[in-house]
Amino acid sequence: METAGTSLAVTSARIDIGFALKHGWRLFLKDIVPLLLGTLIATALSIVTLGILAGPLYAGLYGMMVTRIRDGREPAVGDVFSxxxxxxxxxxxxxxLALAIGFAWITVIGGILLTTIWLYVFPLMVDRRMGFWDALGVSYHTVKDGGFWEHLVLVVVFILVGSIGSAAAGVAFLLTTPFTVATLGVAYYTVQGRGADVERA
Known part of the structure; x- marks a missing residue:
């Protein structure tokens, strides 16, 4: 069952990029085995199915961070199917998201802006079981209230990290993707004022 309503949007802290990167790296190393194997599975099955399974499988990677940070449990490889x-x-x-952001990337700036305001769409759908359209609006308000420019800088960092993975391909992509997922998970819970949960994870 999906929850609806922007009443679930609670932003009680501004994002701290240094905190997000530091703990994103820490959790990436802590759960490196399930994250790497999960990324490998998600990528392989996405390719085989021509992208059909990409959405739910990559959402499962975010689910691993929900398990680690919110639930305080070690994620399992099988969580990629969660x-x-x-x-x-x-x-x-x-x-x-792919169509909207893809078209916006024609102007580059438009692509970066849409990526920024919709940064938390999948984390919200996974963590709070929101519907997609509700998550779009809540993500926008979360980013705006939690520090738009700081989030934009984080997105630029993600783009740079992703470009390294794409350029090097193979092993590098399998490393940069789970690191980005872990860092986004940290950022997501941080803007909710749950930095203590991140530090305990």
Whole structure:
């Protein structure tokens, strides 16, 4: 069951980029085995299915961070399949995001802006089981209230890290993707005022 409503949007702290990168790296190393194997599975199955499974499988990677930070438990490789019960939500959401952001990238700046304001769409859908359209609005307000420019800088960092992975391909991509997922998970809980949960994770 998906929850609806922007009443679930609670931003009680501004993002701290240094904190996000520091603890994103720490959690990446802490859960490196399930994150790497999960990324390998998600990437391989996404390629084999021509992208059909990409949305729910990559959402499952965010689910690993929910397990680690919110629930305080060690994630398992099988968590990559944890969002398959909402296949259509993540499949449809990934298509809408890919098309909208993809077209916006024609201007480059537009792509960066949309990526920034919709940064938390999948984390919100996974953590709070929000519907896709609700998550779009809540993500925008979360980014705006939690420090738009700081989030934009974080997105630029993600783009640079991702470009390194794409340029080097193979092993580098398998490293940069889970690091980005872990860092985004830290940023997501930080802007909710749950930095203490991050530090305990």
């Amino acid at each position: 969002c398959m019960d909402r296949f259509w939500s993540f499949f449809g959401g990934s298509i809408v």
